[in-house]
Amino acid sequence: MDRKIQNEVKAKTRSFYRSVRARTTFAAVLVVSLALFLAGVVLLRNTLDAFDQAAMNLARTELGTVSIMLHSRDILNPLPAPRGDLGVQIIDSQGRVVASTGNFSGLGPITKIPPAQGAVNLTYTPPASNLHRRFVRDSNGVIVGAAVPVSSEGLSIVKFSSGATPDIGLPERSETPVLTTKKEIGPAAGNQKLASAKVYVFVWASLASREQSINAIETSLFVVFPLLVILVGLIVWFVTGLALSPVEKIRSEVSDISGSNLHRRVFVPQTKDEIAALAFTMNAMLDRIEVSTERQRQFVSDASHELRSPISSIRAELEVALLHPEATDIPQSLNAALDEAQRMQRIVADLLTLAKLDEKVIRPSLESVDLDEIISAEARRVRIHNQKIVDATRVSAARVRADRDQIIRVIRNLLENAARHSRSTISIGLRTIDYHGEASVELRIGDDGPGIAPEMREKVFERFHRVDEDRARISGGSGLGLSIVAALVELHQGTIEVSAEPAELGGAEFILHLPIDPDFADLDVESIQQIHT
Known part of the structure; x- marks a missing residue:
């Protein structure tokens, strides 16, 4: 941390009278002083009463003796x-x-x-x-x-x-x-x-003996009580300082941590108390910050790389056209530049979408959505534009409460991902199941492509991750489609994963679970199909 910032922190937070150590000591001294004062008052009062009672008893005895003499x-x-x-x-x-x-x-x-x-x-x-x-x-x-x-x-x-x-x-x-x-x-x-x-x-x-005893007690109280209060204050000051010394060490180490040394961690005392728990929690927070910062750096690096590629392609096409106009097919060069511009536009749009999802700006506008209708429309689109065989015979009627546009994007991204990696065929399955004790809709999308290795099943949802780098670039993939899918599914309280088993077609299979529409949760599949018909 910059020396100027450290001085500002100390100036604003380091006050002797407001420190925890000083306030704890003052509170302890105050409580002990009040307790000793009350104890002294009670002691003097009881001593006075005891001597008075003794004097009264002695006088009564003597009065009785004299009375006997008078009777005689x-x-x-x-x-x-x-x-x-x-x-x-x-x-x-x-x-x-x-x-x-x-x-x-x-x-x-x-x-x-x-x-x-x-x-x-x-x-x-x-x-x-x-x-x-x-x-x-x-x-x-x-x-x-x-x-x-x-x-x-x-x-x-x-x-x-x-x-x-x-x-x-x-x-x-x-x-x-x-x-x-x-x-x-x-x-x-x-x-x-x-x-x-x-x-x-x-x-x-x-x-006289009472007065002498009271004077002795008062003298003792005036001498012993202040010494006892001072002793308590010193003990509390020492013990509090000993207990808070790890806090000062943690504060000093945290002040030295910056973006360039996020790998550093604070000292965790072996006391197993609240301070140790604070240090452990702070280290866990630093772990998350380090991971998040590393992802952000990687994301910026990948975004720069992804955007540099279409920009370089556009610049190369334009430079060739300007330097050799007589040998350049202008329409072809313009079409190539337009394709790269569109690809760059998709990357920027996906980046903006992910940024809004990260900032919780995008909120789903929930409504009752027929998933089977959306799947039918998107399957038809893949057949036309990608020239793929789409098997949707296992799609049953199902309805969820979701944002229609966002669910369309989830299904479209999954189908486009399957189209890029499949050889010829894509399979789609949709049904209602009991998922972890709750009625849910299960969507399975598989392909006949090369599949996904087990160690890559979690990474495919990371940003700018591609299983087949060259193939994805040629097909126009931005590397952000599955990241957007994962974020939108989480926004709808659903889950998505890559199946541990290969799809029936031999390639990868993505499994999506979404909560069913509560209005249709108690209906079986045949009843839902009758409603649709």
Whole structure:
């Protein structure tokens, strides 16, 4: 391929962002990124829920323990703290701290009494840098507590409403966890006997471990996920490039194939995939192009040779007449030139017909045609013009749907071909048969000539092919008659072939099959003959 054309092809088709490799990599990276993002969101959400549930369960357990102590009317101040991440305050109805765990010593009531339903009202506000409020809901979606940092160590609190502790077994229940005692007392050190009074129990559970775990997970996600996306992109880029490398090789080889080297073929990879199938199909296409181009070259060469012969004859006759007029029989020279001109005209007409058939320009005008009538007329013509004996006794009535003029040309060309090669006699047979499961008309035309060799039976339908070159030229054959017959028969969805067995007369026999007229397909031969008569 010309270098300029190659550059134009690359400029129009080679774009990085539009390449299959880039688009495939981008799509893979996009899908993996979305999948990892959704997985990260689900992971964080599940982790948060798990830590919240663990904190709620821990706070419920501690609340149950304190409730048992209150039922016994004995309470320690400070309250025993089984874990350092738990804090408890017992507040009376006057808002005074009755008792608390050691980690809350010295702190006043952190929430107002009575607390509002479904919310936490904190009187203690942590520094802004530690403020991180998070509400906690139960399985029914009701807010049962909230968590905020209350110290630099990340101590968080969880407050439960009445819906969170239905299994404590309190003697009375109100809007928040409430225990009723016989007397009201204030906070004091050591063991205390609670008087009859209403008190509120609050339990705080630290969420510091949750925050640390979430921070660790987020850090891992921000580091691992981008690296994983980059790794996927590199792998897809490499694998796609490896898979498409044969395509680039095929493209490069095809770009170097031109009319002068149609024998070349593209590389077929051994992968047995779609690319290998593409290469195999492209090679098959190049085979057809090479055969077609070779036929075209041969056709042009033969046409030039065929046309040069009558032109040379006409020129020779005219030159002799001009150089030696006194010794030239002018009428005879003119007749010879006219014969050559007519022969050249036939060749040109046949070439135009074949060109139109190749371009699918000629379309048959279908009608019901009586083949026996056409055969009778053409047989009479051969008897008169060619002085041959034509035996048509085996011609039966048959009708097909075809273009009348084109079928006449098919039969005329076959009979003229038989007349050129026969010694004296031509036989014609016509009948209706079952051909490959379909009702068809079979026409057989044989002669008593030398016949056709087995290796030549297919070639006789090629253009400018002659079994007997000199004899065909003398008789006026163009070498295109049987090629036109084959093309017209194919146009009518029929078949034509040379019989593998010699004709009854000893020469060649051509067998033509055409679909029968559907209106007469169910009639037998006798019925068709009665219709004709």
